[in-house]
Amino acid sequence: MTRRHNRTRAERGIPEATVARLPVYLRALHSLQERGVATVSSEELATAAGVNSAKLRKDLSHLGSYGTRGVGYEVEYLVYQISRELGLTQDWVVAIIGVGNLGRALAGYGGFASRGFRVAALLDADESVVGERISGLTVRHIDDLESVVAEQGVSIAVLATPAAAAQSLCDRVVAAGVTSVLNFAPVVLSVPEGVDVRKVDLSIELQILAFHEQRKAGGPGEGGWAGELDGPGDRPRGEGPPGTKQYIEAVEA
Amino acid sequence: MTRRHNRTRAERGIPEATVARLPVYLRALHSLQERGVATVSSEELATAAGVNSAKLRKDLSHLGSYGTRGVGYEVEYLVYQISRELGLTQDWVVAIIGVGNLGRALAGYGGFASRGFRVAALLDADESVVGERISGLTVRHIDDLESVVAEQGVSIAVLATPAAAAQSLCDRVVAAGVTSVLNFAPVVLSVPEGVDVRKVDLSIELQILAFHEQRKAGGPGEGGWAGELDGPGDRPRGEGPPGTKQYIEAVEA
DNA sequence: CCATGTGAACTAATTCACAGCG
DNA sequence: CGCTGTGAATTAGTTCACATGG
Known part of the structure; x- marks a missing residue:
C-alpha cells in the first residue's frame, strides 16, 4: 500500500x-x-x-x-x-492431490515441468491406485500428505479430487504449510488469510458460454420474457415455462 | 446503456x-x-x-x-x-475435440451431463483412438467434424488438443456453425465477431499463483531487486542475476 | 422489525491521446 | 519519425449505507 x-x-x-x-x-x-x-x-x-x-x-x-x-x-x-x-526464475514444487482422470491428465501435462513447476508428488486415497507409476512418479497414499509436503517442500497444491473431499484436503495441505492452492473441485474453498486459492471450473465456464449462446439466440428462457411481470405472487412452482426443461434436478458432480 | x-x-x-x-x-x-x-x-x-x-x-x-x-x-x-x-433450461450440445488425457477426463466429467450440457461427440485425429468407446460414446475421426456438428446440432465445442492444432480446428468448428468455444489449448484463438471463446489454462493459473507466492516470500527475483537501476544500457544479456535459473528455455506444452 | 434492493461513493480497470525520447 | 510510457478521461465493478416494503 x-x-x-x-x-x-x-x-x-x-x-x-x-x-x-x-x-x-x-x-x-x-x-x-x-x-x-x-x-x-x-x-x-x-x-x-x-x-x-x-x-x-x-x-x-x-x-x-x-x-x-x-x-x-x-x-x-x-x-x-x-x-x-x-517468480518463474525459481522452481516451485507442486503436489497433485487426487489421481483420477483429471489428476492423471494434469500429471502428464507438459506445461508443468516447462516453466519452473516441478510436480514432486501424486497422492490419492484410493488404495488401488497407490503405488501405481504415472509420468515417472509413484502415487503415494494420502496419509503421507503431511510428510510429503514437508520433505519435498511443496508450496503449491493442485486439488483434483471429488468435491466432497476438497475442503478437508485443502485444510490439511494448508495446515502442512502450503500457501497456494489450485482447485479443480467444484466447491468454494475457504482458507485462512495469506493462502491463495485459484479455481478452475469447467462447468462454470460452460454456463457462461451458455448464457452468451442463449443471448445470441434471443433472450432468456424459450420465448424471451417468461415471468416478465411476476412480482412475487404468480411464481411458477414446479414447472418452467411451456416447452422448457424444468428446473434442474441433477446432482452436482 | x-x-x-x-x-x-x-x-x-x-x-x-x-x-x-x-x-x-x-x-x-x-x-x-x-x-x-x-x-x-x-x-x-x-x-x-x-x-x-x-x-x-x-x-x-x-x-x-x-x-x-x-x-x-x-x-x-x-x-x-x-x-x-x-440458459440452462434448455440443452446445449457439446462436442469434445481431442481425446488425449484431458479429453478423456472431460468426457468422463459428470458435471457436463448434469446441467443441460450433453456431450454428443468425441473427435480425434489419431486413428488409434478412433473407434474407441469412452463414457458411452464412440470416438469419431476428425474428418467427420463438419457432419457431426451439423447432424447433432453442436453449439459448443471443447478444444482439448495440442496447441499446434487448436487454431485450425477452431476455424473448422466455427465454419461448421459453432458459436461457443471452450479452449483448453495454451494458445490465443482468434475467432470472428459473434463467436465466444473462453479459455481454461492450467499454466496461467500456476503462474499467477507463483507470482503471489513469490511476493509472500518477498519481492521478485532471488535477492529482491536485480536490475533495479538498469535503464536501457546495462541489461543482463544471456544470464540472469547470480543464483537464478536463467531465462526460460523450455518449449510450450 | 429485518433483510432486500438500490442510489451514491468509491475503487479498479480500460482506453484515449499525446508528450517525449531514442 | 515512430514508438513507448503515461497522465487524464472513461467505463466497469465493488462496497457502503439506508430507505423501503413485506
Whole structure:
C-alpha cells in the first residue's frame, strides 16, 4: 500500500488484472523467440496476445521501462523480466492431490515441468491406485500428505479430487504449510488469510458460454420474457415455462 | 446503456462479472436444496458462495426482484430464475475435440451431463483412438467434424488438443456453425465477431499463483531487486542475476 | 422489525491521446 | 519519425449505507 522506500517504479503493487495477463504475454514472447524474432513492438505483441496495444503497454509499464522508444521491446530481455516478476526464475514444487482422470491428465501435462513447476508428488486415497507409476512418479497414499509436503517442500497444491473431499484436503495441505492452492473441485474453498486459492471450473465456464449462446439466440428462457411481470405472487412452482426443461434436478458432480 | 423500452428490470445487459458469478450461486443453491433448505438470506448465500452479501444482492438485482424483504430468497425459485437466465433450461450440445488425457477426463466429467450440457461427440485425429468407446460414446475421426456438428446440432465445442492444432480446428468448428468455444489449448484463438471463446489454462493459473507466492516470500527475483537501476544500457544479456535459473528455455506444452 | 434492493461513493480497470525520447 | 510510457478521461465493478416494503 504505502511506499516503503524510494523504489523508482513497480512500487510494490501490480494490478491483479495485469498479473493475469503477464503469462499470456510470456507465452506469446516464447513463441516469437522460437521463431527467432529479436524485437517486437507493442502493437505486434498485443495482437499475438489478443489484447490491444494500449493495455499491453500499460501492463508492461507496471514492471518497469523495458522498451525502447521508436523501436519496441527486446524479446529475450522482456521474457526474462516477466519471468522474474512472475517468480518463474525459481522452481516451485507442486503436489497433485487426487489421481483420477483429471489428476492423471494434469500429471502428464507438459506445461508443468516447462516453466519452473516441478510436480514432486501424486497422492490419492484410493488404495488401488497407490503405488501405481504415472509420468515417472509413484502415487503415494494420502496419509503421507503431511510428510510429503514437508520433505519435498511443496508450496503449491493442485486439488483434483471429488468435491466432497476438497475442503478437508485443502485444510490439511494448508495446515502442512502450503500457501497456494489450485482447485479443480467444484466447491468454494475457504482458507485462512495469506493462502491463495485459484479455481478452475469447467462447468462454470460452460454456463457462461451458455448464457452468451442463449443471448445470441434471443433472450432468456424459450420465448424471451417468461415471468416478465411476476412480482412475487404468480411464481411458477414446479414447472418452467411451456416447452422448457424444468428446473434442474441433477446432482452436482 | 440507454433504456429502450419500459422493461421493468434486467433491461438487457447483465454485467459480465455478474454472469461469471451466477454459476457459483447456482451451485450453492443446489447444495442448499439438497439439504432441504427452502429459504436463504443474502448473507447466508453469499457466505456459501464466497462473496459478500452486498455483491450478491446487487448481482441478483440485475435479474429481477426475486427476494422477499425481511425474509430472503426462496431457494427453489431462485434456482429456477438463475438457471433460466444462464440458459440452462434448455440443452446445449457439446462436442469434445481431442481425446488425449484431458479429453478423456472431460468426457468422463459428470458435471457436463448434469446441467443441460450433453456431450454428443468425441473427435480425434489419431486413428488409434478412433473407434474407441469412452463414457458411452464412440470416438469419431476428425474428418467427420463438419457432419457431426451439423447432424447433432453442436453449439459448443471443447478444444482439448495440442496447441499446434487448436487454431485450425477452431476455424473448422466455427465454419461448421459453432458459436461457443471452450479452449483448453495454451494458445490465443482468434475467432470472428459473434463467436465466444473462453479459455481454461492450467499454466496461467500456476503462474499467477507463483507470482503471489513469490511476493509472500518477498519481492521478485532471488535477492529482491536485480536490475533495479538498469535503464536501457546495462541489461543482463544471456544470464540472469547470480543464483537464478536463467531465462526460460523450455518449449510450450 | 429485518433483510432486500438500490442510489451514491468509491475503487479498479480500460482506453484515449499525446508528450517525449531514442 | 515512430514508438513507448503515461497522465487524464472513461467505463466497469465493488462496497457502503439506508430507505423501503413485506
